[in-house]
Amino acid sequence: MPWSDGLDGQALEIAATPASPLRVVAGPGTGKTFALLRRLARLLEEGQDPRRVLLVTFTRISAADLERELNRLGLPQGEQVSKGTLHSLCFSVLHRSHVFEFTRRIPRPLLKFEERFLLEDLARYGEFGTIHQRRATLKAFEAAWARTHDQQPGWPTTPTEQQFQAALEEWLRFHQSMLIDELIPLTLRYLRSNPGCQELQQFDHVLVDEYQDLNRAEQELIDLLAQGRSLTVVGDQDQAIYQDFRYAHPEGIALFHEAHAGTLDIPLDLSRRCPPAIVVLANSLIRHNQRRSGRQLIPMEEAVEVNVHVVQWPNMQAEAEGIAEHVAARVLSGEYDPGRVLVLCPRRHFGYLIRDELQARQVDAHSFFHEEALDGNPKEAAESMAQQAFTLLTLLATPEDRVALRAWLGFNSPQLRAGEYRRLRDHCAMSGQSPFEALQAIRDGQLAIPYTSGVSARYALLVESLLELAELQPQDAFDVLFPPEEPWAGHFRAIYDQDGEPLEHLGALDLLRTNITQPELPTTATYVRIMSLHKSKGLTADHVFIPGCIEGLIPSYSRDLPFEEEMRYREEQRRLFYVAITRARRTLVLSSTQTLPRVLAHRMGAPVAGVDLVNGETIASSLLAELGETCPQPVVGEQWLMGS
Numbered sequence: 001m002p003w004s005d006g007l008d009g010q011a012l013e014i015a016a017t018p019a020s021p022l023r024v025v026a027g028p029g030t031g032k033t034f035a036l037l038r039r040l041a042r043l044l045e046e047g048q049d050p051r052r053v054l055l056v057t058f059t060r061i062s063a064a065d066l067e068r069e070l071n072r073l074g075l076p077q078g079e080q081v082s083k084g085t086l087h088s089l090c091f092s093v094l095h096r097s098h099v100f101e102f103t104r105r106i107p108r109p110l111l112k113f114e115e116r117f118l119l120e121d122l123a124r125y126g127e128f129g130t131i132h133q134r135r136a137t138l139k140a141f142e143a144a145w146a147r148t149h150d151q152q153p154g155w156p157t158t159p160t161e162q163q164f165q166a167a168l169e170e171w172l173r174f175h176q177s178m179l180i181d182e183l184i185p186l187t188l189r190y191l192r193s194n195p196g197c198q199e200l201q202q203f204d205h206v207l208v209d210e211y212q213d214l215n216r217a218e219q220e221l222i223d224l225l226a227q228g229r230s231l232t233v234v235g236d237q238d239q240a241i242y243q244d245f246r247y248a249h250p251e252g253i254a255l256f257h258e259a260h261a262g263t264l265d266i267p268l269d270l271s272r273r274c275p276p277a278i279v280v281l282a283n284s285l286i287r288h289n290q291r292r293s294g295r296q297l298i299p300m301e302e303a304v305e306v307n308v309h310v311v312q313w314p315n316m317q318a319e320a321e322g323i324a325e326h327v328a329a330r331v332l333s334g335e336y337d338p339g340r341v342l343v344l345c346p347r348r349h350f351g352y353l354i355r356d357e358l359q360a361r362q363v364d365a366h367s368f369f370h371e372e373a374l375d376g377n378p379k380e381a382a383e384s385m386a387q388q389a390f391t392l393l394t395l396l397a398t399p400e401d402r403v404a405l406r407a408w409l410g411f412n413s414p415q416l417r418a419g420e421y422r423r424l425r426d427h428c429a430m431s432g433q434s435p436f437e438a439l440q441a442i443r444d445g446q447l448a449i450p451y452t453s454g455v456s457a458r459y460a461l462l463v464e465s466l467l468e469l470a471e472l473q474p475q476d477a478f479d480v481l482f483p484p485e486e487p488w489a490g491h492f493r494a495i496y497d498q499d500g501e502p503l504e505h506l507g508a509l510d511l512l513r514t515n516i517t518q519p520e521l522p523t524t525a526t527y528v529r530i531m532s533l534h535k536s537k538g539l540t541a542d543h544v545f546i547p548g549c550i551e552g553l554i555p556s557y558s559r560d561l562p563f564e565e566e567m568r569y570r571e572e573q574r575r576l577f578y579v580a581i582t583r584a585r586r587t588l589v590l591s592s593t594q595t596l597p598r599v600l601a602h603r604m605g606a607p608v609a610g611v612d613l614v615n616g617e618t619i620a621s622s623l624l625a626e627l628g629e630t631c632p633q634p635v636v637g638e639q640w641l642m643g644s
Contacts, residue, residue, distance in 0.1 A: 003041035010266055011035040015042050019264040020230040023256050025237070027297045028282075028582035029273025029540070032234050033069055036209060039232065041075055043205060050080040052204040054225065058213035058248075060085055061538050065523060066209060082203070086218055087180070090187040093199050099190050106176040110403060111517065113374045113387050115179075117406050118171055120416045121425075125167050127160055137164050139246065142181035144188060144217035149251040153217035154188060174425065175402040180517075181246065184217050191224045204229050210537075211235035212253040215246050223259075231260070237293060238286050241534060241576045244558060244569055254293060271297045273540055274582050275304035277630065281588075284628030286578045289571045297582075309589045309644065310624060310634040315615070316353060316600075319547055319593050322637045324357030326589075326644060327528065327545070331363050338364055342541035343530040344580050346553040347604045348372045351530040354547065364527035368535060370516045373491040381412045386488045389481040390512065395462065396469050396477070397509040405435055408462055409455040420455045475502040533580045544584035549592045549621040552607040577623050592620040592634075 007015055011031060014024055015038035026032035044050055055070075057063050063085045070078050082089075091107070094100055100107055110118065119134045128134050145161060146153035156162045172178055191200060206226035208214070212235035214222070222231070233256060240250035257263040271279050276299035283296045313319035323343070330336035345351040348369035358365040374390060376383035388411055394404040410416030427449050428435055439459040441447035469477045478496060482489035495515045496508060503511060522529070523539060533546070533554075548554060555573030558566065581588060595615040601608045608616020620634065635643075 003038050003045050007038060010268055011038065014266050014268075015039045017264065017266070018230075020232070021256075021260040021263045022232040023253070023260075023263050023265050024232070024234040024268060025253065025265065025293075025295065026234055026268035027236055027271060027295070028239065028579065029271040030268035030297075031272055032236075032268055033065065033209065035268065036207060036232070036234050037066070037069055037073060040070070040078075040081065040207060041073055044075050044077060044081075048205065050077040051082065052202065053081050054089070054203045054206045055081055055083040055209075056086055056089060056206070056222075057209040058086060058218075058242075059210065059537065061523075061535070062210050063088075065538055068523070086214070086221070087183050090183040090221075093187050094183065094190065097190065097194075097197065097199070099186065103186070104173060105178055105186070108177040108401070108403065109180045109517070110177055111374060111513075112371060113376070113378065114403050114407055116378055117403075117410050117416055118168075120410070120418045121171060121406075121421065122164070122167055123415075123418060124422055125163065128164055128167075137161070138168070138179075141165060141168060142179055142185070143215045143247040144185040144220075146216035147247055149216055149249040149255065151216060153215075153220050154185070154192065174428075175406060177403045184215075184221060188217055188221050188224075191221070200224060200227070205232075206230065207232045207234075209234050211256075212237060212240040212250060213242055213248050214252060215242075215248040216252065218248075219252055238289075238295075238575055239537070239579050241537070241572060241579060243572045250291070250575075267295070269295065269298045271299060271582075273585065274299070275306045275585060276300065277304075277306040277308060278582060278584055278588060280630050281308070281627045282578055282582050284630070285574060285581070285623065285626050288626050289574055291568070291571060305586070306584075307587045307644075308632055309587075309640055310632055311589060311591045311637050311640045312620060312634055313591065313593050313637040315595050316350065316593055316597070318637060319591055320350070320353035320357045322641055323354055323545055323547060323589070323591065324361055324363070326641060327358060327543075328361035328363045336543055338528045339525040340542035341528045341545070342536065342539060342543070342583055343528060343545045343547070344533045344536050344583070345530065345546075346533065346548040346556065347606075348375075348532075349600060349604065350548045351532075354545075355528075355530050358528055365530060366525070366527050368529065368531040370491070373516060378407070378411055378416060379414055384411055385486070386492070387411070389489070389492075392462075392465060392469070393478075393481055393505065393509050393512070396466055397505040399466075400434070400436065402435060405462075409458045411458070413454065417454050417458070420452045423449055423452055424455055473502070474504055474508065477505065478502075478508060533576050536580055536583050539583055540585060541583055542585045543587035543589075544581070545589045545591065546580055547591045547593075549590050549624060550596075550606065550618040551621055552618070553604065554621045555623060556605065557607070574623060574626070577621075590624060591637075592624075593618060 003015060014035040024032060040055060043053060055066060057066060066083060119131055122128055122134055140147050144153035145156050156165050203225060206222060208222055211233040235253040237250040237254045240248060242248035279297045279299035313322055327336060327341055331338050343351060343354055351367045351369060355365045355367045374387055376387055378384045378387055391404045391407045394401050409421055424435055424438060428438055438447060442449065442456050443460055469480060482492045484493060492512060495512055554577060555570055558569045561569060596606055596608055596618055598608060598614060598616045601616050608618055610617035
């Protein structure tokens with residue numbers, strides 16, 4: 001279709017204007033992707049070389065959505081447009097320019113649970129503080145040391161940061177690995193240092209979706225790629241939900257004009273997705289944030305029947321059973337299409353309970369907590385079974401993987417055997433041996449390194465385990481690693497079984513790693529989708545259920561923050577809740593529990609009170625009271641089930 005077909009108002013202006021820089025501030029459901037792609041359609045219809053257009057976003061979900069909508073438009077040469085996530089762009093730049101080779105880096109990414117061993121090893125340098133402080137410093141390194149929006153990304157600014165970066169890069173080089181988010185600083189460094197490189201002249205037009213999700217380093221990277229050319233950014237300050245996670249501050253989109261002279265602003269405020277009742281709740285909620293522009297969503301005029309319920313249950317099991325009973329009754333009656341039901345959970349434990357209860361009622365439901373399948377404390381055997389099984393599979397498929405070896409050696413130890421491993425690593429640095437060669441020499445009696453009996457014993461166990469697994473067929477080996485009777489293995493088995501045929505060990509590893517680190521989240525489905533609030537970005541459903549709306553989870557609390565930072569964190573949590581409730585079109589159910597199991601509450605980081613040694617008392621989320629006077633009064637679960 002012609003690029004202007006069916007366009008009017010602000011969407012037409014966005015697609016038609018040749019202005020640059022262009023900032024589109026677009027609220028949830030206002031048609032930002034539609035307008036952005038029509039702008040792209042105009043460029044192609046006017047003869048722009050598609051290979052010189054970059055269409056980029058932050059998350060794989062958003063990138064897949066852009067790709068799908070672009071295909072639906074059927075644009076000539078649309079498939080030649082450079083498009084994808086910023087991380088995929090950086091990987092292609094570094095690979096094509098041989099940066100990995102020149103810098104002696106190997107793009108073997110660390111998984112989140114593997115980072116725990118890295119952080120423990122960095123404790124040998126006492127000036128790096130506690131584990132929480134080291135984790136925060138690691139996050140700053142991945143953001144190119146730009147913790148705030150006004151900082152210049154790229155360089156450590158203090159001696160401690162410089163020492164941390166040196167120690168970190170030394171560890172990564174020794175272990176032949178890198179951090180996933182390290183792609184951004186590496187690419188930024190390469191582009192700054194090589195002003196004549198082809199990447200800086202590669203694009204005439206740069207279009208960025210979900211700009212509020214980019215941190216300062218990523219914004220600087222975009223500016224370099226678009227320097228002297230056409231730049232369009234689309235985003236929403238009120239949907240910035242990665243500030244605490246990766247320093248993606250809402251000021252990035254809010255103050256864009258200050259760093260980009262001549263910026264033209266075109267807002268999109270009319271919510272075509274959310275019915276008026278949801279828009280009123282969302283506006284009331286987000287008004288409590290002080291650091292924002294004051295912009296409000298505008299509801300469509302036509303009346304749409306919406307059911308909003310606020311419900312409380314005595315415990316998690318009752319909540320899961322109640323929500324599952326409500327959904328199942330309506331699915332079986334034909335009132336609900338299961339593919340139009342979305343369950344958004346603050347922690348996976350709520351989601352797993354609801355999934356199991358739905359499946360017990362013959363309702364197909366899938367959970368998408370892939371990266372959390374490897375959660376757990378590696379210091380405790382009972383909490384790290386999945387991690388240890390995955391690590392064994394890694395070493396079975398890639399026997400020289402140094403990161404996996406480091407993890408295996410440290411499991412089930414209070415300090416992850418960091419002291420013993422340091423002695424092993426120091427020996428390797430002096431001798432030139434790999435850690436595998438040194439450990440095998442110890443096992444063969446040809447080498448002695450004092451005070452390394454723990455890692456030597458773990459290595460001996462590794463050799464025995466790998467020999468036993470190597471004698472089995474791939475399916476049998478997988479069953480040994482991920483036993484069908486173990487609940488923790490269920491997620492891995494579901495991924496493996498979906499392929500249909502037994503895979504070789506390397507194939508099984510690639511399949512699991514891809515599904516865990518880069519899960520496909522379907523925007524359309526034939527089953528109930530259960531996931532985190534963060535993952536719901538870009539999704540829409542007729543019926544949305546948000547369990548676990550209790551203080552300490554929604555909103556969650558960050559650890560020991562100064563008052564000012566605590567307020568900023570709470571505002572981010574409010575934005576996350578805002579994103580979640582604006583996924584709904586017909587039904588919105590906000591659910592809380594009066595108690596949580598104490599052990600589980602500790603794992604989830606949820607505060608509880610009371611004297612019961614097994615269960616702790618909770619209270620409903622304070623954000624519920626911020627939804628305004630149109631929000632229904634809470635009711636107990638049994639009453640809701642009877643009335644609904």
